[in-house]
Amino acid sequence: MKLLEDRIRKDGKIKEGNVLKVDSFLNHQMDVKLFHEIGLEFKRRFEGKEINKILTIEASGIGIACVVAEVFDVPVVFAKKTQTKNIAGEVYRTQVESFTHGRVYDIIVSKEFLGKDDKVLLIDDFLANGKALEGLSTLVQDSGAELVGAGVVIEKGFQVGGQIIRDRGIHLESLAIVESMDDKNGTIVFREQ
């Protein structure tokens, strides 16, 4: 998605250790006009697929998911990160390992809001090691819902997540795939799509 790649080149900040900061428009300050364009692009890429729910994970996925959901005209459910124990049976639960925060946390979705009648599109801002998307797809599987695909705004193509998700047979669409970055001279190479 050229508009997105141009925006990443313009406003993204490359930091040491392959860190790409896009918090001026994606995950701290949020450009909702761009999110709408992102929604239209996902709609185009999943054209003809029946989707009746979008599933994301807190916190930074929620804004994008909601604006995208308006384009798809479906509700959003967000998986909650939790360290508390809920009553067994009320929620679907799985564990996600966070490399950024160096810990394992549980994510949960209430059983009321995910089930066998749902045709689910996963939405998230970033795909790196794939742990969050794997966790979300496990919740979908456990609920008996159909996993239609996953839409990611930025994929770090040099990390394993994209391969893992595609190897699971999930229809993954990443709007910008970063092939490599150089924090010394500030250059970024995107995969041709």
Added chain:
Amino acid sequence: MKLLEDRIRKDGKIKEGNVLKVDSFLNHQMDVKLFHEIGLEFKRRFEGKEINKILTIEASGIGIACVVAEVFDVPVVFAKKTQTKNIAGEVYRTQVESFTHGRVYDIIVSKEFLGKDDKVLLIDDFLANGKALEGLSTLVQDSGAELVGAGVVIEKGFQVGGQIIRDRGIHLESLAIVESMDDKNGTIVFREQ
């Protein structure tokens, strides 16, 4: 806002201890069509006010804020809850007491995304004791931005938050104000607006 009050009566669940669960449409599963109507109503209530940024707090405020921001045609910034120490000088920081979770946490906003040129509308899903809105208004004050007002979807009118925020001279608009609830017979009384 009648549409919202009707929806709360229809899908809200009243639990013991004055708990109102609206997670089927507001803060776990999210009805983005309703969020758009909420955006139009806030737009009407803040008609004529100059607003160029919406500030909210993770996690459940983000979705509403983003859809409302589309109606206002402005970007969103969300305050992050954190327990980690950031480098001093990079962020505005204040403390918020959570009664729900029984602890105090820090909220932060990067100094890059809030400053003296911003005319800010605060948006959140719930107003009960007012601690989250107080924290957000402190961040706005510290940044030198102008606090235009605060828009809340559901105010618990029998708790102190609304009074505290109004006493601070903040223009507060709550789309539904719950005067009282009865978990025994499932009735709910809204304040006339």
